Amino acid sequence: MPECGLLVSAPGKVILHGEHAVVHGKAALAVALGLRTFLRLRPGGGERLRIHLPGVGVRREWDVAELRALRGRLTGGANACLVLRAVRHCTGCPERSPSPPVCLCFRDVPSVDITVWSELPTGAGLGSSAAYAVCLAAALLHACGAISCPLKDGEATARWTEEEMTLINSWAFQGERVIHGNPSGVDNAVGTWGGALRYQSGKITSLKRVPMLRILLTNTKVPRSTKVLVAGVKEKILKFPAIMNPVLDSIDAISQECQSVLEAMPTNPSPEYYPVLEELFDINQHHLNVIGVGHPSLDRLCRVTASHGLHSKLTGAGGGGCGITLLPPDATPLAVEAAKRDLCACGYECWETDIGAPGVTLHSSSSLNAQVLHALSES
Amino acid sequence: MPECGLLVSAPGKVILHGEHAVVHGKAALAVALGLRTFLRLRPGGGERLRIHLPGVGVRREWDVAELRALRGRLTGGANACLVLRAVRHCTGCPERSPSPPVCLCFRDVPSVDITVWSELPTGAGLGSSAAYAVCLAAALLHACGAISCPLKDGEATARWTEEEMTLINSWAFQGERVIHGNPSGVDNAVGTWGGALRYQSGKITSLKRVPMLRILLTNTKVPRSTKVLVAGVKEKILKFPAIMNPVLDSIDAISQECQSVLEAMPTNPSPEYYPVLEELFDINQHHLNVIGVGHPSLDRLCRVTASHGLHSKLTGAGGGGCGITLLPPDATPLAVEAAKRDLCACGYECWETDIGAPGVTLHSSSSLNAQVLHALSES
Numbered sequence A, B: 001m002p003e004c005g006l007l008v009s010a011p012g013k014v015i016l017h018g019e020h021a022v023v024h025g026k027a028a029l030a031v032a033l034g035l036r037t038f039l040r041l042r043p044g045g046g047e048r049l050r051i052h053l054p055g056v057g058v059r060r061e062w063d064v065a066e067l068r069a070l071r072g073r074l075t076g077g078a079n080a081c082l083v084l085r086a087v088r089h090c091t092g093c094p095e096r097s098p099s100p101p102v103c104l105c106f107r108d109v110p111s112v113d114i115t116v117w118s119e120l121p122t123g124a125g126l127g128s129s130a131a132y133a134v135c136l137a138a139a140l141l142h143a144c145g146a147i148s149c150p151l152k153d154g155e156a157t158a159r160w161t162e163e164e165m166t167l168i169n170s171w172a173f174q175g176e177r178v179i180h181g182n183p184s185g186v187d188n189a190v191g192t193w194g195g196a197l198r199y200q201s202g203k204i205t206s207l208k209r210v211p212m213l214r215i216l217l218t219n220t221k222v223p224r225s226t227k228v229l230v231a232g233v234k235e236k237i238l239k240f241p242a243i244m245n246p247v248l249d250s251i252d253a254i255s256q257e258c259q260s261v262l263e264a265m266p267t268n269p270s271p272e273y274y275p276v277l278e279e280l281f282d283i284n285q286h287h288l289n290v291i292g293v294g295h296p297s298l299d300r301l302c303r304v305t306a307s308h309g310l311h312s313k314l315t316g317a318g319g320g321g322c323g324i325t326l327l328p329p330d331a332t333p334l335a336v337e338a339a340k341r342d343l344c345a346c347g348y349e350c351w352e353t354d355i356g357a358p359g360v361t362l363h364s365s366s367s368l369n370a371q372v373l374h375a376l377s378e379s
Helices: A064-073 A082-091 A128-143 A162-180 A186-193 A226-239 A241-264 A271-290 A296-306 A333-345 A370-377 B064-073 B082-091 B128-143 B162-180 B186-193 B226-239 B241-264 B271-290 B296-306 B333-345 B370-377
Strands: A006-017 A028-043 A048-053 A058-063 A112-118 A196-200 A203-206 A213-219 A312-315 A322-326 A349-355 A361-363 B006-017 B028-043 B048-053 B058-063 B112-118 B196-200 B203-206 B213-219 B312-315 B322-326 B349-355 B361-363
Touching (some): A028 A128, A112 A370, A128 A162, A128 A186, A186 A203, A226 A241, A241 A271, A271 B271, A296 A312, B006 B128, B006 B186, B028 B241, B048 B064, B186 B196, B213 B312, B241 B271, B271 B322, B296 B312
Parallel strands (some): A048 A112
Antiparallel strands (some): A213 A349, B006 B028, B048 B058
C-alpha cells in the first residue's frame, strides 16, 4: 500500500432505457456515470476499524476484537457480514432484509481507517450505495490480500483483472443486499465494470463497447417512492393490458436499438450518431409518461432543454427524481450553459458529466483532483 | 316542401382515436361533431340551378337545360354527375380524381335555389366537405322524390329511415369522390348516421349507442399537410419497426377500449365515466407524438387545458390542426371559460360543442337558431 493509502473509486449509474419495463421482463440499459465515489484506506491504529464519510458528516468506529468476536458468534457454514453490517450501522441504513444474508467476510477484520467521499447525491437512484459498496469491497479485498495492486509506479490509474473484478462485484453485491434487501445486482455491476450493461430477467451482460457520451444529469429534487411508482405501473398494466403491454414491447425494442447504436459508435462519435439516440430518448420519455411514471417537473425539464435544442428523458424510477440530457459534440458551450442556467432557475440541481465511464479504479493520489483529495484527507 | 323551403343539416366529424393508425390497418373511432352544415333548398325560377354559400362568399348558377344536355352527352351505363360536378366547379374544388367517377345523377335536374351555411371551418379535417355533400344529397334526393319527407306538422326535427339514409350516404360518398378523389367514406358516413363509427380496413360500423359528450374543439390554425404527415409516419415505421408497430397496436387497443366505454355509458353520463376516457386521451396523445404527428402548438393546447384540469388530444392529421378537449359534467363553467380564454390567448380558435351528435336531419324553420336562419335567408 502506498504511503498516502489506497485510493479507489467507483462510478454511479443511470438507466439509459428500460426503467420499469425491466420489472416486467424487458431489457434495460444501465450506464456508468461520470460522477464517482472515492475511498481512501489507510492502516489504522489501536485495533480499531474506523469509517468516516465527511460528505454526510458520519463517523463510526468499532473495536476490531469485538468485530472478530461477533463474527465468531455467527453460526453455520455462514461467514460473518461484519464489515458491511458495520457499514450499515455506520451509514444508519435501516435493515431492509428480513433475514440478512451472510454477506461479507474477511479472514481477518483489518485495523484500518477508511474515508469515503462521493460526487453522487444519495437517494436519487444513481447507485450511490453500490458505488460505495464497490469501493469498500475493492479496498478491503485489497487490504487483506485477496486481490492485487495493479497500479504501477508512475501510473495515474489502474484497473483490476476480470477475475478480480468478479470477486469485487460479488462482495459489493453482498453489501447491496445488506443495504437494500433484494437488489437487482445491476448497480454494483455497473460500479465494478463501468461502461454499459444490459439487464434482462436477472441476466446482466456488458455491452461490447460503449463510447463516453457527454450528458447533463439533472435532479428535479421532487421526492418519490420507487415502490409506489412500480406498483402504479403494474396497476396500469392490469387495467389496460392490451394498451400497456405493447408499450413495454416498444420500450424493449428501444433498449435493443440503443444498444446496437452504442455498440456501432466510435470512441469519439461525431454528431451524426446523435439524432437516433435523441429520437429514442424522446420516444421513451413519452412511453414513460404513458405507463404513469412521468411528472410535471420532468415535463418541464424536457421542455427547458428542448428550448435549447437538447433532448432529455427521465432516468430511473421517475415521478420526479432525475433526468438525463444528451449533449452532442456539436452542442455549443453557450447552449449547454444556457440550459444549465434555466434548469437551475427551475430549482433543479444540474451536473455536466458523462456516461460510459470506467468502473472500479485504483488511483495514484496525483490522479485525483484537489477537491477529492481534500475531502479524503479529512480524518 | 314547406313554404320556407327544405331545411337540412349534417354534422362534421372528429377522429376520437385511431388517426394515422387507421392507415396501417388499425381501428379508428370517428364521431359526429356538434358543429353542423345547414342547407336550404327552395323551388327556383327561370330553369336555373343556383347554389349560394354566403359563408364563403361563393355564388354559382347553371342553366338546367344545359346541365340536362351535359348529362345526355355522358356515355355508357354511367349516369351523369352533373349536380356534384356543378358543386365542384361552384366551390372551386380542383379535380383530384384522375378519372372522375360517375357520381350523382337525378332523373331530372331540378330547378332550385340552394343556400348552404356551415358552422364548420373548412380545411381543418372536420369533414366539412362531407357534411356539405350529405346535405346536398339529402336535399336533392328529396327534391326529386327519391326519399320521403319524414317531418310531420309541429315537429322540430325528423330523420330519415335507415334505408333512406343508406341512399343519402351513397350519393354523398359520390360527392366526396368528386371532391377528394379517393375518400375513405368515413366522413360522409358520420355526416349521415351521426353518433360514432368504427372504421377499420375499409369496413365502417356504427357503434351500438353513444352518449353526447361535451368537448372543446380547438383549431391551432397551424397549417399542415396530411399527405406529408402520413408519409412521415410510414417512414418512422420503416425506420423503427420493432418500436413503432407496438405503438400502433396500443393505439388499436385504445380505440377498442374507448368503444367499450362509450357503449357502456348512459345517455347522460356521470363524471365517474370520464377518468378512463381522459386517460385514453392522454395515452394516445403521447403515442401520436411518438409516431411523429405532434406539434408544439398541440403540446401547448394540452398544457393549457391541463392547467384547468382538462384532458386533450390532437384529432385528425396532427402536425397542428385541431385538438379536442373533454368537458366532464363536473367541469365548472368557470374552468371551461378560463380554458377557452387561455386557448384564444394562444391565437387558437375554440368552440364549445359536443360529439356524438345526430346525423343528417330535416328541420322545421322554428328549430333553427336565428343566426342559421339569417345566414340561410340570404339570397
